[in-house]
Amino acid sequence: MKVSLIIFIVIVMSTLNSCGSSSSTSKSDAANSSANSSARPPHQYLGTIQSDLFITSAITGITYPYHVYLPHNYAISDKNYPVIYGTDAQWFFPYFSEVIDTKNKDVIFIGVEEGPLNSNRRAIDFLPAGAPNYIKFLKNEFIPLIENKYRTNHERTYVGTSYGGLLGSILLTHEPIDIPYFKHYMLFDGSFWALQTANIRDEESRFAANKKLNITLILTSANPGNLADVNTYQNRYENRHYEALTIHRRYYQVPHNDVANPSFNETIDLLY
Numbered sequence: 001m002k003v004s005l006i007i008f009i010v011i012v013m014s015t016l017n018s019c020g021s022s023s024s025t026s027k028s029d030a031a032n033s034s035a036n037s038s039a040r041p042p043h044q045y046l047g048t049i050q051s052d053l054f055i056t057s058a059i060t061g062i063t064y065p066y067h068v069y070l071p072h073n074y075a076i077s078d079k080n081y082p083v084i085y086g087t088d089a090q091w092f093f094p095y096f097s098e099v100i101d102t103k104n105k106d107v108i109f110i111g112v113e114e115g116p117l118n119s120n121r122r123a124i125d126f127l128p129a130g131a132p133n134y135i136k137f138l139k140n141e142f143i144p145l146i147e148n149k150y151r152t153n154h155e156r157t158y159v160g161t162s163y164g165g166l167l168g169s170i171l172l173t174h175e176p177i178d179i180p181y182f183k184h185y186m187l188f189d190g191s192f193w194a195l196q197t198a199n200i201r202d203e204e205s206r207f208a209a210n211k212k213l214n215i216t217l218i219l220t221s222a223n224p225g226n227l228a229d230v231n232t233y234q235n236r237y238e239n240r241h242y243e244a245l246t247i248h249r250r251y252y253q254v255p256h257n258d259v260a261n262p263s264f265n266e267t268i269d270l271l272y
Helices: 030-038 089-102 131-149 163-172 197-209 227-240 260-270
Strands: 002-007 048-056 063-070 081-086 108-112 152-161 184-188 216-222 246-252
Touching (some): 063 089, 063 131, 081 089, 089 108, 131 152, 131 163, 152 163, 163 184, 184 260, 216 227, 216 260, 246 260
Parallel strands (some): 002 246, 081 108, 081 152, 152 184, 184 216, 216 246
Antiparallel strands (some): 048 063
8 A cells, every 4th residue: 555645735715615524614705706716817728618518317316417628639539538527516617627627637527516506415415325326326327428428448536525525435435346436536625524334334345355445545634624534534444454555645724615626736646
């Protein structure tokens, strides 16, 4: 197991307006965030953005908007690309796609919104009670749709923040033994405090079945935020001594609601 441990002190502002911290962090000021983002000129993409796309799940009964970023050479090549699947695209797609484009990463980025605007559907789909159905939606409906429509190489990365990080931890406990469904996990200040006893037992069962876990796991934390819970989660996986598991750990001195952007901006370079 390789563990990369570097502390970065980062002071940034972002547009995250979410919940899922075990601390008493206040939410971001959406009006100020909008004002800050509109103060700078819009990014001129080299790649292509496809927005206002929708999928209605027969499993959850919810219609999810989603957005697609295609790298700049996608239209003129016959290459198959890795894909990053991100939750909470209603907040994160603009910045994450801009980072990928600015850094000229040869990767497709798919951002899925939580559902209807301001529905807080994430508080159902990403938590342990609702996660099984949402995971079925991802694996049986959404990802097959994407991989049938776009040229992908079936190397997948999952990225989630807060409750999205919690969902990623549940996905990880169900990774196949032979070929990982998601090769990389980027879990930013995950709300691991919400994991249930059944989720812990799922991880124990996965370890008992096979000690090999050929995954790259990126964990970041905010302060104030879920620092203690992320540390506990990290220790659980490190103490297992899984074979082929690589963990990268980053710390940010920003509130929980502001951790996603610096986390993605830095750690994308660890993968692509």
